[in-house]
Amino acid sequence: xxxxxxxxxxxxxxxxxxxxxxxxxxxxxxxxxxxxxxxxxxxxxxxxxxxxxxxxxxxxxxxxxxxxxxxxxxxxxxxxxxxxxxxxxxxxxxxxxxxxxxxxxxxxxxxxxxxxxxxxxxxxxxxxxxxxxxxxxxxxxxxxxxxxxxxxxxxxxxxxxxxxxxxxxxxxxxxxxxxxxxxxxxxxxxxxxxxxxxxxxxxxxxxxxxxxxxxxxxxxxxxxxxxxxxxxxxxxxxxxxxxxxxxxxxxxxxxxxxxxxxxxxxxxxxxxxxxxxxxxxxxxxxxxxxxxxxxxxxxxxxxxxxxxxxxxxxxxxxxxxxxxxxxxxx
Amino acid sequence: xxxxxxxxxxxxxxxxxxxxxxxxxxxxxxxxxxxxxxxxxxxxxxxxxxxxxxxxxxxxxxxxxxxxxxxxxxxxxxxxxxxxxxxxxxxxxxxxxxxxxxxxxxxxxxxxxxxxxxxxxxxxxxxxxxxxxxxxxxxxxxxxxxxxxxxxxxxxxxxxxxxxxxxxxxxxxxxxxxxxxxxxxxxxxxxxxxxxxxxxxxxxxxxxxxxxxxxxxxxxxxxxxxxxxxxxxxxxxxxxxxxxxxxxxxxxxxxxxxxxxxxxxxxxxxxxxxxxxxxxxxxxxxxxxxxxxxxxxxxxxxxxxxxxxxxxxxxxxxxxxxxxxxxxxxxxxxxxxxxxxxxxxxxxxxxxxxxxxxxxxxxxxxxxxxxxxxxxxxxxxxxxxxxxxxxxxxxxxxxxxxxxxxxxxxxxxxxxxxxxxxxxxxxxxxxxxxxxxxxxxxxxxxxxxxxxxxxxxxxxxxxxxxxxxxxxxxxxxxxxxxxxxxxxxxxxxxxxxxxxxxxxxxxxx
Numbered sequence: 001x002x003x004x005x006x007x008x009x010x011x012x013x014x015x016x017x018x019x020x021x022x023x024x025x026x027x028x029x030x031x032x033x034x035x036x037x038x039x040x041x042x043x044x045x046x047x048x049x050x051x052x053x054x055x056x057x058x059x060x061x062x063x064x065x066x067x068x069x070x071x072x073x074x075x076x077x078x079x080x081x082x083x084x085x086x087x088x089x090x091x092x093x094x095x096x097x098x099x100x101x102x103x104x105x106x107x108x109x110x111x112x113x114x115x116x117x118x119x120x121x122x123x124x125x126x127x128x129x130x131x132x133x134x135x136x137x138x139x140x141x142x143x144x145x146x147x148x149x150x151x152x153x154x155x156x157x158x159x160x161x162x163x164x165x166x167x168x169x170x171x172x173x174x175x176x177x178x179x180x181x182x183x184x185x186x187x188x189x190x191x192x193x194x195x196x197x198x199x200x201x202x203x204x205x206x207x208x209x210x211x212x213x214x215x216x217x218x219x220x221x222x223x224x225x226x227x228x229x230x231x232x233x234x235x236x237x238x239x240x241x242x243x244x245x246x247x248x249x250x251x252x253x254x255x256x257x258x259x260x261x262x263x264x265x266x267x268x269x270x271x272x273x274x275x276x277x278x279x280x281x282x283x284x285x286x287x288x289x290x291x292x293x294x295x296x297x298x299x300x301x302x303x304x305x306x307x308x309x310x311x312x313x314x315x316x317x318x319x320x321x322x323x324x325x326x327x328x329x330x
Numbered sequence: 331x332x333x334x335x336x337x338x339x340x341x342x343x344x345x346x347x348x349x350x351x352x353x354x355x356x357x358x359x360x361x362x363x364x365x366x367x368x369x370x371x372x373x374x375x376x377x378x379x380x381x382x383x384x385x386x387x388x389x390x391x392x393x394x395x396x397x398x399x400x401x402x403x404x405x406x407x408x409x410x411x412x413x414x415x416x417x418x419x420x421x422x423x424x425x426x427x428x429x430x431x432x433x434x435x436x437x438x439x440x441x442x443x444x445x446x447x448x449x450x451x452x453x454x455x456x457x458x459x460x461x462x463x464x465x466x467x468x469x470x471x472x473x474x475x476x477x478x479x480x481x482x483x484x485x486x487x488x489x490x491x492x493x494x495x496x497x498x499x500x501x502x503x504x505x506x507x508x509x510x511x512x513x514x515x516x517x518x519x520x521x522x523x524x525x526x527x528x529x530x531x532x533x534x535x536x537x538x539x540x541x542x543x544x545x546x547x548x549x550x551x552x553x554x555x556x557x558x559x560x561x562x563x564x565x566x567x568x569x570x571x572x573x574x575x576x577x578x579x580x581x582x583x584x585x586x587x588x589x590x591x592x593x594x595x596x597x598x599x600x601x602x603x604x605x606x607x608x609x610x611x612x613x614x615x616x617x618x619x620x621x622x623x624x625x626x627x628x629x630x631x632x633x634x635x636x637x638x639x640x641x642x643x644x645x646x647x648x649x650x651x652x653x654x655x656x657x658x659x660x661x662x663x664x665x666x667x668x669x670x671x672x673x674x675x676x677x678x679x680x681x682x683x684x685x686x687x688x689x690x691x692x693x694x695x696x697x698x699x700x701x702x703x704x705x706x707x708x709x710x711x712x713x714x715x716x717x718x719x720x721x722x723x724x725x726x727x728x729x730x731x732x733x734x735x736x737x738x739x740x741x742x743x744x745x746x747x748x749x750x751x752x753x754x755x756x757x758x759x760x761x762x763x764x765x766x767x768x769x770x771x772x773x774x775x776x777x778x779x780x781x782x783x784x785x786x787x788x789x790x791x792x793x794x795x796x797x798x799x800x801x802x803x804x805x806x807x808x809x810x811x812x813x814x815x816x817x818x819x820x821x822x823x824x825x826x827x828x829x830x831x832x833x834x835x836x837x838x839x
Binding site: 214217 | 640643645665666667669670676678683684685686687688689690694698699701702703705707708709710712752
């Protein structure tokens, strides 16, 4: 018996990973030939920095999708989390009831922003488990509500001038690596431990695979789903911090449409929308493929309109291949 | 065998045999239906009643033998052809489209058309009204079926069948969802239909109904017709005798066991589940299981066997109440997790939908319940899991190339052993086994029997639910019978006979 006998091993997924990896390498090789500046250290860090937000969101989304759910609210939750952090940092908050004015340190503002995003995710979880609203609808409602809250909080104007110690999160370097990449690496590492090594991770796969069997095995299905949706909100909040810090500005329309890029990354990475099958690494590679593609198309001066068409085609091909293989093996 | 009648049958099955990749489920069956008569068909679960009806109505097209309609041999390729030839079947499960109206359901696929090719709503309403009046339904043809009660939905289905101008109507347990008054309406319709020369095949477990409505009774057992005759010539005893047969073959002998102390007791258990397919209402359920004892629960289809086990297992905390004692201690069971922690385990009825995680490995399937109840902490204890898995693969002789193999690559019998292992790994004191040998081959069955026997010898209390009488008789030390929502009999193995069990299992209306 080999040592990994208990690691998540799902047929098709390793090949899937391999497949996205090959696609990334082929694409990179092509871009290296066609352009002068693709294969430069600066550009490669640039790619990683650009995909970091999508990776954070995609990791949270993968957890939700593994339980056979979906979270469409990530883009709006990202915006609200970022705006709350920026607003508290810049303006503090007044509590009229106690005649209090609270100022926030960078750490305090970050914690507040992340708490708020987690809370919105938790509400998604309540809607899905307690109110039994399909996740597509529940998180669609949250997409609208969180965007509205962001507009209310910011008054529709960007909050800028957040100070160097905060923008360091988005623009700084540490030990030769950009901060957003550090943050993303930690998120990915923790998520891999969660899915592969913890009991909770096993329950997440089990629920997505067969919810009734999971229930009859004693798994508290509702609690696991609550945790998963909350984590989805938290990771959207982390994305919000990176976006806000990188631009030194909380934009009221930040994160618009990010849920689509995240779904694309998760799906290209081989995670099944029916739940139970997929990996964190898959989502990372999916986000990387989209990132390299975006970067390459810009470097090649392809018109933004064509960029969208090509991105759509890549999603179709990636998922089409997956289906094709699934039919072959069954 | 009783002689039927001298009239000419409208529909006949001649020397019909049928198998589903394996043993014959119908063996050389001859069956006739007469115009103006109701033929009742009765038999144990799995006796072959539904299979026979599905052949007559064109659902199954692959069989040996001949179907003869009005003297001419016919072979239907699909249910539609049978319907057009005048044979309609009403299945146990509802087959209505809830979001369409009553009229649209009745004439689905055959809507009257206007000159422009659109649906002629006027005509549709007029036609539907006729059937609604016939069925004494007050709803208008425009009513959405989803707003109707289950019983009325059933009537809509019957209207659909009648609208084909069916000369032969097959009803498979049509009354399971109906109230007494609705049953009376249905019977009035059947009598009227008979008067007009229609033939009816009526399948039901409810003897009183059969005696009330049928003219002929046909009893099936193990894929054969074992008794037929005029209804007046039958009584309850004759039917039960036919259903259970004479000989009780024993392939496996349970050894005489020594019982220990009481390990499980439930008193005044109640469960009420509201469901589309008919409510499940269990009440006044009290019994106990001792260490080393195998208690069998027998019940016919729809008696609530599975619901009872799942209810005791904490799966319906809001819909059930009752007091449960484990080893003399009263325990509160409000969730499955609490049930497992209290030492209970449930091997569920349907392996694929309730037991297995088909995308996961043998190992992950095997340790999941133990992960919930036995191993504290956040991380999955991989080393201990590996031990557990190796242990059970050896102990239960599970045939798998490696523990990391996806579970869906194992045979049914081995999958079932994994599911049983999953529950043994929680170290239970009391095991609920719901149809533990369903869908596995004879050898695996024997192994499972021996395993159950060993578990009892090791001092576990076992509650075994089965719809197979021989299985219950072979394994159980004591037998409970579930019918009418409660326990109708409690007997020791020595006093139990197939007849006694079947008498208690057939519900009163």
